[in-house]
Amino acid sequence: MERFEVSGTVNRPVEQVWAAHEDVHLLERISPPIPAIELINPPSHCQAGARFTVRLKMFPPFVQTDWQVEIVRWDPPRCFVDRQVTGPFLSWEHTHQFSPLTDDTTLIVESIRFELNPLIDGTLVRAALDYIFQWRLRNLVQVLSA
Template sequence: MALTHRLHTTTRLALPRSEVFDFFSDAENLERITPPELDFEITTPRPIQIGEGALIDYRLGLFGVRFGWRTEIVRWEPPYRFIDQQVRGPYRRWHHTHSFVETDGPGGVATRMDDEVLWELPLSPAGELAYPLVRAQLARIFGYRQRAIRELLGGA
């Protein structure tokens, strides 16, 4: 039986929730917030209409290995949240919830964006040997993502 792991990050932005959600409604922005060394590329023909049931295909590289990844938007609740999950890719399970909560910030309205990923490694139980490496890589990727989002949208 595979172990379910959890990654959670919070990013605060000095913008209204609707503007932050709009940024994430454009799938092409995913390329802008992914570390360049992953050589991330969306392969789905554009423009991509994001909504429940949308399938998005990617190519990326990790540790010198190129692979494909397909995710599906399984929940779409603008401007509050959306959930994507892996249909095909490197994980046994990947379930990513993006939540957007409007808050009061120092200069007025702000948004707290939470990313929660529930993930399982393949080839359990032997696959768990890779957990420390994968966990560190995910923390680095999501750290880069937070910095890029703040740079592109303005952080609080």
């Protein structure tokens, strides 16, 4: 089982950071252009048991894959966990943690445990995850500042 983790701070209260994550469409707004994502049949709101499909559009644009995820844990305003139901990984569990450092500063920790098909290079996947999650963190700061 592989592990990946990225963390960063945002100058916003934990309640505001959590509120942004309650919007299922936040993922579309903060993700990089490649791989582009589209939410298919998203739930009206996030909660434990909610399922939705993320369509990943790779490069070149005609290469895409659907990834169904389920929110398996929902603990406002501190943590939620999504798990792959079907998709590109053999297994995937993503924990989002939010910890107040001060009244106006929140630490975000994104922890992922995943298992790859043995034919896929883990080094490339880890580099892609680092790119995607660093991009998302930068964009989250912009979204929360708007």
